[in-house]
Amino acid sequence: MAARASSKTSESSDKVSVICRALRRAIIEQALEPGAKLPEDALGERFGVSRTIARHALGQLAAEGLVELRRNRIAVVATPSWQEARDAFDIRIELERLVVRQLAGKLTKAQIAELNAHVDAEDRARGGTDAVSIRLATEFHILLAHMTNSPILVRYISEVAYRCCLTLSLYSRPHSSECAINEHRAIIAALAKGDAAKVMELMHHHLDSVANRALVAPTPQRGRDLLDILAPYADEVTSDRVVKLSKIARRG
Amino acid sequence: MAARASSKTSESSDKVSVICRALRRAIIEQALEPGAKLPEDALGERFGVSRTIARHALGQLAAEGLVELRRNRIAVVATPSWQEARDAFDIRIELERLVVRQLAGKLTKAQIAELNAHVDAEDRARGGTDAVSIRLATEFHILLAHMTNSPILVRYISEVAYRCCLTLSLYSRPHSSECAINEHRAIIAALAKGDAAKVMELMHHHLDSVANRALVAPTPQRGRDLLDILAPYADEVTSDRVVKLSKIARRG
DNA sequence: GGCGCTCCAAATGCATGCAGTTTGATGTCC
DNA sequence: GGACATCAAACTGCATGCATTTGGAGCGCC
Structure with missing residues (x-):
């Protein structure tokens, strides 16, 4: 694919x-x-x-x-309400699992290099503002989606990722992007190795941890x-x- | 949920x-x-x-x-191209698995009655045109999505389901809705029973078979x-x- | 001070007008 | 007959104008 x-x-x-x-x-x-x-x-x-x-x-x-x-x-x-934020992350997890399932073992060397270059950029941006870090992290996922060559998937992932960005700004405490970057690197490695089950698990865990770290449940009222x-x-x-x-x- | x-x-x-x-x-x-x-x-x-x-x-x-x-x-x-059609179905399968996973065992009696009533309507419409049958079948899935109370999920499922409708009209021959109706009933039963794994499998198989049945030669317009x-x-x-x-x- | 009222600036909902682009029908030439 | 240039109708891209609605400042009353 x-x-x-x-x-x-x-x-x-x-x-x-x-x-x-x-x-x-x-x-x-x-x-x-x-x-x-x-x-x-x-x-x-x-x-x-x-x-x-x-x-x-x-x-x-x-x-x-x-x-x-x-x-x-x-x-x-x-x-977005807190519940909508959770919903968005739930959907995102499923869609991004689909992405990495399709991509596992199918990436060209050039694509892997592009992904690595992007994560390098994320790394360099660590000193900057949170807003830029978050945007770059989000764009990593969108870049992945693009590589499926499925316009529909790209659109949905982009949309839901943007929504997640929005909710992060609402419900998240200052963003520690370090582990996210490491997780991105791990995902690239597993994709290159072609281990679909592994990379799906990695992606699931990655997004789940971002969601859990971010969506510190506000006391309802x-x-x-x-x-x-x-x-x-x-x-x-x-x-x-x-x-x-x-x-x-x-x-x- | x-x-x-x-x-x-x-x-x-x-x-x-x-x-x-x-x-x-x-x-x-x-x-x-x-x-x-x-x-x-x-x-x-x-x-x-x-x-x-x-x-x-x-x-x-x-x-x-x-x-x-x-x-x-x-x-x-x-x-939509044939490939886009497949992509849409792939996405739909993941999203609808998410829907039934959330709903399994959580439906009220009234909701189950509503679902059954809808399938009854599908049954009655079997004599009518294919277009109406397809629309009703699609609306069954959207009705399910609504029951998650997740507006985002509703929107995505609706959209992707409509797109699938569109592709069915392009790549599918006269619709045999009978088995679809039976599958809808099976899904309702499994939802009521609360067997999440089972209902996810049922939904997956249901959509997959619809997709596979659909992908034949295009028809001139x-x-x-x-x-x-x-x-x-x-x-x-x-x-x-x-x-x-x-x-x-x-x-x- | 708090609560309700009136009234008006500001913002939206929508139609219409004009300019620029595409379409495809016609005429011309080979 | 068929390929090509030409041009008018059709259509889109966009701005503007008018009617309607909103929200809040101001003001009197409790």
């Missing part, structure tokens, strides 16, 4: 696609945090296009689950609550009284 | 969404065959909306893989007038601007 006619599925150079890519990257790098407003006007102005185009782009991103769109409301960056989020800002309140819950709770 | 807060992911009542649903159904029922042209003008006229809306709907369907969109070209119903084809689907669109069939010039 590793030698298959390559099919062009990637986005063309529409203005819509360009904006989609830009927004997608901004979201997964957490430049745009979950809940951030995305007014059509502002996007259009920022990217030098009309509202029509910005609107269309938002529609696409909503289809990917990165943006939430409610009628007559300003679009916002999606804020209090974790990552608005009050916690606003705690650092409480200092700015001149009054010594606690800010009323009712005033905050209706933030859309 | 079977008892989880239900989350509203389904499409709202935008005009865009309405048109998406209509077109999606027309495609999976093979009223619109793969390769059929979908000019924005004609769609807008047929559904009583502007080109802007029709265009947006086409964009969504393209994101789902049901429509192919090339710059400056008329949109067409997607014509006959051109029909788009507006005629869409007539029954336009009725569901509530707009006084829907143009009467007789008043519309023919198009190719």
Whole structure:
């Protein structure tokens, strides 16, 4: 399956696609945090296009689950629930097991070199920001998916991986990417060796550990609550009284 | 996992969404065959909306893989390659195994009754057209996915199942739905019994046999007038601007 | 201070208009 | 007859304009 006619599925150079890519990257790098407003006007102005185009782009991103769109409301960056995050990881595990099953023992030397080069890049980026590390780690998985030459698989893996990125920014503590990198190397080695069962197990464990490390279950109602989020800002309140819950709770 | 807060992911009542649903159904029922042209003008006229809306709907369907969109070209119903068909089935098998794994032993009596009722409906529809049989069979799987209460899973299963529908119309000969119905009943029984391994095996075999039965020689397609084809689907669109069939010039 | 009300700037939902590209039908030449 | 140049109709890409809806500032009342 590793030698298959390559099919062009990637986005063309529409203005819509360009904006989609830009927004997608901004979201997964957490430049745009979950809940951030995305007014059509502002996007259009920022990217030098009309509202029509910005609107269309938002529609696409909503289809990917990165943006939430409610009628007559300003679009916002999606804020997946903890349960949705788990669901996304569950799906991702199955799909990525499929990927490595298809690839085991079928990679060319050039492809293995490409994978190693990517992990090297991840290594070099360890000193940088978490956002970049996470993005590179995610792109490693997408690179793997590409090697199956299955456009559908690429699309689903990309989408679900981006969603996982999004949830990491919500529910994860500072990212320790070191072991992830080692696990990536182990996966490449097992792929090269052609041990399908082994590499499926490795991938499963890899994603499962990322998920478990990341998705520290918030206590159902209090974790990552608005009050916690606003705690650092409480200092700015001149009054010594606690800010009323009712005033905050209706933030859309 | 079977008892989880239900989350509203389904499409709202935008005009865009309405048109998406209509077109999606027309495609999976093979009223619109793969390769059929979908000019924005004609769609807008047929559904009583502007080109802007029709265009947006086409964009969504393209994101789902049901429509192919090339710059400056008329949109067409997607014509998946044989390989893409296999890929779609591979992915579907993994995802649906995940579904039944989550559901095994966790269904309520009401849910089991609902599933049985659906299969009864499939049974009754055996006398009807293949298109309806295939749609009902597909909807059985989507119904299962819904019971996981995982919106992401529902979306992916729906999408990939629709794509499979599409490929069935391309590569499959008249559908013998009898065994599929029996297999659906067996799956329900195993789910109720709570035997996860068994039901995963059943689902795997079920989808695999459908896929293998499907992969035969492609069938040539006959051109029909788009507006005629869409007539029954336009009725569901509530707009006084829907143009009467007789008043519309023919198009190719 | 808290709660409800009115009203308006801002944002969305959608249609329409114009410019540029593709299509394919026609005419011309070999 | 068939290959090729030509051109108008058809279609898409995109911006803009108007109607409708939202959300929140301001204000009076408890």
